[in-house]
Amino acid sequence: MKTKLTENEAIKKAFCDAHLSRERGGTGDVWQSQVMRRVRQIGPLRAGKYFLPALEQIVWRLAPVNCALIILLIILFLKMGLDPGSDVLAMLTLEAEEPSLSQLFGIGG
Amino acid sequence: MEKKASQRSDAEIVRQVIEGEVNAFEHLLRRYEKYVLNIARRHVPPADVEDTTQDVFIRAYRALPGFKEKGPFQQWLSRIAVRTCYDFWRRRYRLREVPMGDLSQRHQEWLEEVLSKQADNALSEEDVRKEATELLDWALNKLSAEERMVLELVYLEGRSGKEAADLLGWSIANVKVRSFRSRKKLEKLLRGVMREGRRAP
Numbered sequence: 020m021k022t023k024l025t026e027n028e029a030i031k032k033a034f035c036d037a038h039l040s041r042e043r044g045g046t047g048d049v050w051q052s053q054v055m056r057r058v059r060q061i062g063p064l065r066a067g068k069y070f071l072p073a074l075e076q077i078v079w080r081l082a083p084v085n086c087a088l089i090i091l092l093i094i095l096f097l098k099m100g101l102d103p104g105s106d107v108l109a110m111l112t113l114e115a116e117e118p119s120l121s122q123l124f125g126i127g128g
Numbered sequence: 129m130e131k132k133a134s135q136r137s138d139a140e141i142v143r144q145v146i147e148g149e150v151n152a153f154e155h156l157l158r159r160y161e162k163y164v165l166n167i168a169r170r171h172v173p174p175a176d177v178e179d180t181t182q183d184v185f186i187r188a189y190r191a192l193p194g195f196k197e198k199g200p201f202q203q204w205l206s207r208i209a210v211r212t213c214y215d216f217w218r219r220r221y222r223l224r225e226v227p228m229g230d231l232s233q234r235h236q237e238w239l240e241e242v243l244s245k246q247a248d249n250a251l252s253e254e255d256v257r258k259e260a261t262e263l264l265d266w267a268l269n270k271l272s273a274e275e276r277m278v279l280e281l282v283y284l285e286g287r288s289g290k291e292a293a294d295l296l297g298w299s300i301a302n303v304k305v306r307s308f309r310s311r312k313k314l315e316k317l318l319r320g321v322m323r324e325g326r327r328a329p
Contacts, residue, residue: 024318025283025311029242037260038284041174042166050178051161054185055154061186063148064193 138201142192153189156201163202164209171213171280180216184209210277210295217273235263236321267317275310282307283314 024030136144136155144152161181168180188208195204238259268276281292282303293303 023315024239024243024322025315027243030239030318031283033242033256033260034264035284035286037257037264038170038280040257040261041169047178050182051154051157054157054182055151057182057186058153058189059150061189063150064146064190 139197142195142197142201145189146193153192156188157185160202160205164205167206167209168213170285171210171277172216176216180212183216184212187212207295207297210281211297214273214277214296217276221273231263231266231321231324235259235266236324239263239318239321263321267314270317271310271313274306275313278303278306279310279314283311 134155138156138159141152141155145156164181164184165177168177168184172180184205188205191208195201238256242256268279271279277296278292281287281295282289287295289300289303289307292298292307293300296303
């Protein structure tokens, strides 16, 4: 059975060391003040305000699925010959029988 | 008697910031700057570390009202940091800005040497790390943003599927599938490198 290169101890160790040694890089000191400048521009937070961004994330994440579902349902309805508009029109134009009170309660003839 | 900033807990500082003391956020920034920088350094190119770290803290500031104190602040912040790094790569891949360089003969030879355990004798620790870094970067650039993040968290950092899923905000099943795929791809890439090395005159 061929040994996997990714499971070879020496290769894995070399890759892991290479990955973790990236932490040794240096950075400047300016970025912290830039962060605080942006934070002050954003201004004070409001606890209640958080609900909308969280909801927005969910809505956007589901948007492609929702669009695909809508398109699929439209195709299905068209194939099944469902035309709700004409059904509603037919219902409205039919003469509706208006039962009298006596007919409703079975009184009289 | 008012506590010094260094004595205040993370939760206390978060409450102060939410109540309107915007400048108090700097205490959290100073406390966690190295931690977030290390996460960014592990996942994004050196030239983009500072910008990514800035993004992490800005996102963290905006999301502070959502910090429910159920777990440590550091864990909450690390989730934001990892997801910011993931978003960085998604943007790069979408804009096709990921460098697709080639490997040199030297990398192919290094892989052979490591397998035959000759690398330790032939090369210094620094050289081994340099070759490994270049080969790793080349391979990671061939993966998708999702595969890259999972490979880094699970294979290279040794995190469990559950930890990686928590950091990325994915399901454990998703992490496991991507972990399997990314390792399979890495294996294929490394075997390709070795085949090229043997073919070369």
